[in-house]
Amino acid sequence: MTLTPAPAPLPPLAARARTVGGSPVREILAVTARPEVINFAGGLPAPELFDRVGIAAAFRTVLDEAPERALQYSTTEGEPALRQPLAARISARGLPTEADDLLVTTGSQQALSLLASALIDPGDTILVESPCYLAALQVFGLAGARVLPVPGDEDGVDPAALEALIRAERPKLLYLVPTFQNPTGRTMPAARRAALATAAARHGLWIVEDDPYGELRYDGDHVPWIASFPGAEDRTVLLGSFSKVMAPGLRLGWLRAPAGLRRACAVAKQAADLHTPTLNQLAAARYLDVLDAHVAKVRAVYGERRDAMLAGLPAALPAGSAWNRPEGGMFLWARLPEPYDTTALLRRVVEQNVAYVPGEPFYAADPDRSTLRLCFVTQTPEEIEEGLRRLAKGLVS
Structure with a gap:
């Protein structure tokens, strides 16, 4: 009986592929793809506004x-x-x-x-x-x-x-x-x-x-x-x-x-x-x-959604939190008080069918673990209000 030698191992991946991880944002989006989740994590334009x-x-x-x-x-x-x-x-x-x-x-x-x-x-x-x-x-x-x-x-x-x-x-x-x-x-x-x-x-x-x-x-x-x-x-x-x-x-x-x-x-x-x-x-x-006319419509809707999120944050985030008021774009940045760790809290928040992106992955060094990013353009004002209610519950439960 002739034994077949075991195949030699393949050469390893390039060092850069072994040392650079995937996007935490993409991983969060995969976890929160369920339709019942109100997702403030993605940087996704509102699909209903596509022309x-x-x-x-x-x-x-x-x-x-x-x-x-x-x-x-x-x-x-x-x-x-x-x-x-x-x-x-x-x-x-x-x-x-x-x-x-x-x-x-x-x-x-x-x-x-x-x-x-x-x-x-x-x-x-x-x-x-x-x-x-x-x-x-x-x-x-x-x-x-x-x-x-x-x-x-x-x-x-x-x-x-x-x-x-x-x-x-x-x-x-x-x-x-x-x-x-x-x-x-x-x-x-x-x-x-x-x-x-x-x-x-x-x-x-x-x-x-x-x-x-x-x-x-x-x-x-x-x-x-x-x-x-x-x-x-x-x-x-x-x-x-x-x-x-x-x-x-x-x-x-x-x-x-x-x-x-x-x-x-x-x-x-x-x-x-x-x-x-x-x-x-x-x-x-x-x-x-026709792009300029379309962008004008998008700006009007997104501006209302930004304002809805800003209006709901005081009741949604713990006392001592701070956040900015962006003049445009898609994102709002918040910092929770000590000893909140937004990476550790995410799993508990997702259990409430809402999601954000922890701030930690955005730092090249010395991350501020109390920070988080919220995208305000993908949901309607009503969905934003409900999402912030769920977020508040997840942060204290």
């Missing part, structure tokens, strides 16, 4: 008028039919932009991955806000970066602390969501943006300015992009997305970057997926004609 009729009409028009183009391969940089009006929209908001300044990406999350491929070598130091957008921490972790948080306050990154870290650590880039930040909802004032642009110019630092929520403003005045301030022109990458204002399922984003970096990102995109789906790009280009 299904208008988007469907845009797809039909494209397929009727140019099927051979819509169903064919496209250029890596993106369809001119989309990049040209998109450049005009950006220019109208105060940042002169040409179509050739833009690279269309498969969601703005891909833009982050392309930038990591083009800019980051293992061991490079990256500076981020504290707390920071969770998926950016994942991207930088997979790239092998050394990620350091910059101290800040309710207005975002502190310029003096940034200067000190730049001198001590010689970082390659600073990553920011300065408008309606994820997770805190805070917005960086213009004077602080100008100070960061000056620091980047003085020390030779890339700024990655992520702006997926900027069109969702409910009150207050527009604040210019960092990319528009003196000193930032040749060292700022601006990221944008159609996910929050059109539909996330289209997976359409973009980056605006200086020519050399943009070309490097295009090469990285060729290796990743060749190009963003042509049909989606052309349909989005068609839909741009």
